[in-house]
Amino acid sequence: MDTISWSDFEKIDIRVGTIISVNDFPEAKNPAYQLEIDFGLLGIKKSSAQITTLYSKDDLINQQIIAVVNFPKKQIATFMSECLVMGVYGNNKDVILLNPERKVENGLKIG
Template sequence: MISWQDFENIGLRIGTIERVEPFPEAKKPAYKLWVNLGPLGVKQSSAQVTDLYSPADLLGKQVLCVTNFPPKRIAGFRSEVLVTGVYREDGAVVLASFEHKVPDGSLLA
């Protein structure tokens, strides 16, 4: 069990994917994403979501991101946020997203 304070310390914010590029240098199939997080600006992320999403599917999609992990280098690319999702039984990742648009940078409540 974690405390409510522990949960509040996780930076979970909503952002809109503004740019998507293939990431052939990654060990596993992935995309490079640029996510607009409102007041936090546009942040980069590497996401292994190629099984279910094309670049066109991702553009404009709002996703839930962890914004306070330290940046991580992945095949020379600086990933600044973690785009969240869940694994299906077949290993494909389904992104955590929202059915109604909210302001970029909104905190998960």
């Protein structure tokens, strides 16, 4: 495993947000949803997430998640992803979303 310095870690901006909309993403290479996530003072950001196996669209609305918000935008098929929603790769490579134990204010920084 490669190690990073503390200053490398400090460059990563990880925040809490709430999913406010979920849409199918039929153009994606692998099954995915298009998400809109409210990060409070940082605004609303879009993300594509391959989480269709374990989560329905209804499950995701109003769910808080953890995301990296300072990666450059990334074109995924016809969609521009603005943040990286974080999760754990479970059995069969299904993604289990990371979220805070308790509801917190959108946009709070993880550290």
